[in-house]
Amino acid sequence: MCRSFAPQGTAARALIALSSRSGDVAELITRRLAALAHSGLKALDEPTVRAVVRQAVRAVRTAPPVPPADPPADPALAALRRVVDELTASTYAIGELMLEIAPVYLSDTDAADVLALLCEKIGEPLEHGLAARRYAMSGDRRALHGTVL
CATH class of the missing domain: 1.10.287 (Helix Hairpins)
Structure with a gap:
């Protein structure tokens, strides 16, 4: 077969x-x-x-976006950009775990019901958990704006 x-x-x-x-x-x-x-x-x-x-x-x-042609001259800005890229990659991994608990077919409202207790237990605001879930579904960093980033 x-x-x-x-x-x-x-x-x-x-x-x-x-x-x-x-x-x-x-x-x-x-x-x-x-x-x-x-x-x-x-x-x-x-x-x-x-x-x-x-x-x-x-x-x-989860690869960081292509850096600008001219890297930042300020080392602090370059370091901050690396930290944001690492945070984004970690948030994607968290989002994948959230999807295991609240699969993609659930609406945000239904997912919130399922994820509320988990987010409380890990000390993360529910909105951050939902944003990570949306980011894992879409791969679009804009899903994180106003929450994690």
Whole structure:
């Protein structure tokens, strides 16, 4: 029986959002699969391939935006830009965890009901948790404006 690989849910949306960067994703997947093949792994099972694709998509989606042609002359500004990029990448990872608890098919209102207790337990405002969830769904940093960033 031949099964085709068709990404579903968040993975499918992520690939659609990355259509303009498909070369970057393909390059990462190729390098990671080649590394696995050279590591002595005899066969690649579906979960392994899925994990490689998920990691490549995450790496490209959470990559910091292309820096300006002229890097900031002020070292403090350059350091702050790096911190913001790290915060954004961490927030994306938190958003993915939020999506595991409140899947993408839930509205923000329904997700708020599900995530309220979790956000309270981790000491994060609910709005920050919802913003991280929206960022993980969209890959668009604007989802974080006014909350985390």
